[in-house]
Amino acid sequence: MRTRPLKVALLGCGVVGSEVARIMTTHTHDLTARIGAPVELAGIAVRRPDRVRQGVPADLITTDATALVKRGDIDVVVEVIGGIEPVRTLITTAFEHGASVVSANKALLAADGATLHAAAVKAGVDLYYEAAVAGAIPLIRPLRESLAGDKVNRVLGIVNGTTNFILDRMDSTGAGYSEALDEATALGYAEADPTADVEGFDAAAKAAILAGIAFHTRVTIGDVHREGLTEVTAADIASAKRMGCTVKLLAICDRSADGRSVTARVHPAMIPLSHPLASVREAYNAVFVEADAAGQLMFYGPGAGGAPTASAVLGDLVAACRNKLAGTTGAGESAYTRLPVSPMGEVVTRYHISLDVADKPGVLAQVATVFAEHDVSIDTVRQQSRDRGADGVAAEGASGAREGGEASLVVVTHRAPDAALSATVEALRKLDTVRGVASIMRVEGE
DSSP, rough: OOOOOOEEEEEEOOOHHHHHHHHHHHSSHHHHHHHHOOOEEEEEEEEEETSTTTTTTTGEEEEOOOHHHTTTOOOOOOEEOSSSSSHHHHHHHHHTTTEEEEEEOHHHHHHHHHHEEEEEEHHTOOOEOOOGTTTOOOOIIOOOOOOSSSSSEEEEEEOOHHHHHHHHHHHHHHHOHHHHHHHHHHTTSSSSSSSHHTTTTHHHHHHHHHHHHTTTTTOGGSEEEEOTTOOOOOHHHHHHHTTTTTEEEEEEEEOOSSSEEEEEEEEEEETTTTTTGGGOTTTTEEEEEEEETEEEEEEEEEESSHHHHHHHHHHHHHHHHHHHTTOOOOOOOOOOOOBOOOOOOOOOOOOEEEEEEETTTTHHHHHHHHHTTTTTEEEEEEEEEEEEEEEEEEEOOSSOTTTTTTOOOOOOOOEHHHHHHHHHHHHHHHHHEEEEEEEEEEEEEO
């Protein structure tokens, strides 16, 4: 067994970084046995050195991350800082000085993964990032290695725990979006500024990474169509229940039927209660993979948190260290297909559209005509009258609607291109009898 320890530099010591440091210092014997050589935490770069970090050796703390990655005796750099710069420069500098890198940085990988992979190849070192998507759930490595001989056609998943918690609360308790967000914040699932989660940025970065690996092509976050869940209402949740569905914020990566292009998107969608993803509750993540030979696979577990994410980081660390000992590198970027990413308008799926319309004869016929003119086939229609009381609040299901009252018209379509649906909705808004388009939601997973 090699006696000189493999040296590890840790960039960042927050929730995840402190857990990585703790495990490395308390499980050194096990890590040594698994790697085949001693492994030593050689330095920890932080922004705030005076902060108390329980269980983290104070003598390893430094504020000079650049000097740490330039030391030359570092075998592996673990990056859990996040963001684009200075992290990109720190990682490429580590490569130049012979260190492999383990990262949890989904934002950087989704924005500029190709550059990082190229730099790693040039330096003859590894770039691992299992922790960048779905926390502790083994997902990157199965896609990149276990399914390397198969053809993946679709990746469909819940990859953000905050949004899944919010939608789960809206579904199970009848809470509105704001109320559910407040609960998520109080429990620590949502940040003080939840924008990255609720507007879909976090999930979009993960979708870009998953699509690139699954389809062997380069996909960046700019290629991912993104919609958040801030417009999802209690009425949408109730309507989904009437259809035997629930609402989830999904990351969806598809290979086209002819195999000549791919799509990547993040948006709320209704999925049938019979689909495995429908049962994913609270802050858990799950990803459903469909491949030619393997068929349907599902990966499920905690998608965030210090300990779960640290587990993924340490798995990559062990792999990178083993490769250092063997004088080799693991699987790198696979982008040989060079498939184009199709725009959202070409995506074909079903839709649930809720309209506020005038409650009078002939409205349904007018609406149906607009759908037909844009080649969007209607599957089902549900209409409910609304009666307005003295306070002006509409109540669904009221009987005896007065002349000039309103009705709620819910249309569920057959599969149609997104561009055709968008054109249909614009035309509907121009009808005098359509008072408003209350909501539009895609129906997936059927």
